[in-house]
Amino acid sequence: MDFELSPEQKMLAQTVASFAKQRSPVERFRKLREQQQPWDPQVWAHMGELGWLSVPFSEDAGGFGAGMVEVAIIVEGLGRALAPEPYLASVVLAGMTLAAAGSQDQHERWLTPMMEGETALSLAYAERATRYDHGEPGTVAARDGSGWRISGEKVFALGGAQAQHFVVSAQTPDGLGLFVLDAEGPGVDRRVVRTIDGQGAAQLVLDGATVGDEHRLGEPGPSARSVLGHAIDRGAAAACSEGLGVAQTMLDMTVAHLKEREQFGVPIGAFQVLQHRAVDMFVEVQLLRSMSVLATVQSEHDDPQVRQRAISAAKATLASSGRFVSHEAIQLHGGIGITDEHDIGLYFKRMLSLNAVLGDEQHHVERFAAGAGF
């Protein structure tokens, strides 16, 4: 058993922390939010230059061949700074689906420019009627000559507000299929959704969107379905890591506030009732860290049952611990915590988002309870 980061991993963590501190203070996100710009393409391109966007992809696909530990390190650091660039959405969700299901030609066409930071990808799997289930989409892909004709509606595609390409799941005569659609392609109507966390997502209305067969990723059927499920699980694991960064930052900000803010002639952190509430937050952050480690390590487990059990336990923990920490953080900040001017509310809302996507608490508790390990 070993949870130590290697020297290289520690360096990567330091690099991400330096990036966050020096080049991506929360102020940067605030400005983007004011301009209703989901993220800064120049920063995205820089992440590509640094190699961050290639991290989890195999060397055959032109990637770095690292794993989910490195992804977790990056995403946690970005979470701490509320950096809105779509790492989770583009690299983990859409990118890893494309990497697993796509051919070498498809990698070169869509994955390579993303790894270079020139484009961003978005995974459009969620639908209103199927909630968090990915297995039976209502969107339909029908044969259209040598290509495909896709119709349906996708909601809350993360990173979709500014992505160039979407990986879309659709029902084919042979089962679930995965297709790459251009955001500006025929029959694709992208509607930008402004989200609670200021980052934005996309609703996709597909009305006979037509693509050639070279846009189909692998064979439709059980394997496409399991590739998609695995990518969503990895995304949930990454959401735990990002949520950990968010929760840890809220704890740090709250403790700092308790030390600085004076009432009744003393720092309010001297009051035991507030101390104990801060300790309760600390406990939840530690538990979340433990479960984030579990989800990260098990997200590549060969046995999907083991993987799903760990990830559902972790995502449910993110929901309960994240909710607790973010609610307490606002309360302990007092009135200033309710203002838009203070950063704590931005973290609070990011946590809400992370808990609402990729399976909420109820979804994951149910999956955990239905699993073979229960």
Added chain:
Amino acid sequence: MRAPRGELRVGLGHKDPGIRAQGRSSINIFPDDRSVDNARLSGRMPGMDLSFSAEDETFRREVRTFLSEALPDGLRAKAEIDAPFAMEDVMQWHRILFSRKWAAPGWPAEFGGPGLSPTQRFILTEELELAGTPQLSPFGLVMVGPAIMQFGTPQQQQRFLPKILSGEEVWCQGYSEPGAGSDLASLQCKAEDDGDSFIVNGQKTWTTYAQYADWIFCLVRTNGKVKKQAGITFLLIDMKSPGVEARPMLTIGEQPAFCDTFFDNVRVPKENVVGKIDAGWTVAKALLGHERTLLAMVGLSQRLLRRIKRIAAETTVGGKSMLEHGAWRGKIARLEIELEALKMTNYRVLAGAQLGHAPGPESSILKLRGTEINQRMYELAMEIMGHDALSWYAADGVVPAAEQGIAPQFCYARANTIFGGSNEIQKNIIAKWILGLPSGK
């Protein structure tokens, strides 16, 4: 330009000629920063490892084989239904573990311990808890034993440690007093200097199983003129000394677990002082540290969870088992997830210990959360039992034998969050020493 294949650039410098050559204005968004190294890494980074080594798995099998062979039938029968163990059961099991060198998993080889690694100690404890074997009294093995190793003289080590290990001498703890609970340092039980001896007068309370003990380790006041922590001495007292009296009292679980222990002019030789006179607070603090890691109760709670699932699976409501009712299943699942988080935290502590690191902040939550989860496991068990939860030591056949012990254990488990430094005291400690908050009001 992407970093070359198989190479990840860490560092944020942007003086890469490749980037310049392409003339990307994007890089200008970052102010120049010379403080960050632009190191290059190559090769695949190793992943974290959640598995136990082959040696450790072999060790686990060894423990299981031992348990299947060495647990006597009488104890096994009780373990199977989680019936309470009598003191003689506990001591019988102590002697069996001692003969296998496993009575004290944490003791180093030089004092007769098994010399196990932190991971093996964890595995041994976990397997013993999962099998429902009697829990050995911790006062000698986990508390005063290690204190004597750390602070005792060679004579004390030779005199006391072998008999603690063998179970020949049973110990209890004399810390709390009627007027000194969470504010332990205000204790008043007095030891007056009388040449080669101290004369001890006063009362200790919550002295668990003192009625069975041969020895008690006490914190006594040897100096009333200094700061309260500075006048305390750690003293070993023979329970057979004239003037010592232990009076058992019933707990809310109706077991005689606690005692009031009285000292009336008890003569104790000064050679029984551990550490220096007036320096007992240091010994006591070290000893509380030993206790805290003991209290995560992961194995115990895991076993309890299995009982809960078994009861829920065997209880039919409206034509299907409670385990098939979504609401009950969800309740159990949520608690199991919380236990999973505690277990992973325990693994983090363990992995650190295995590497020889000092315990990190994560270790401080084990007692807090471990005791709470154990209590909530009992609460859920009681809830799932419904009417059966009312049964009280009843051998009348109404309630299944395996469930009769749950109500008394539920009651006694309320002590979890009080003993070993109440959870509120634990929070004070975390607030001050980890979060760095000012002294409390």
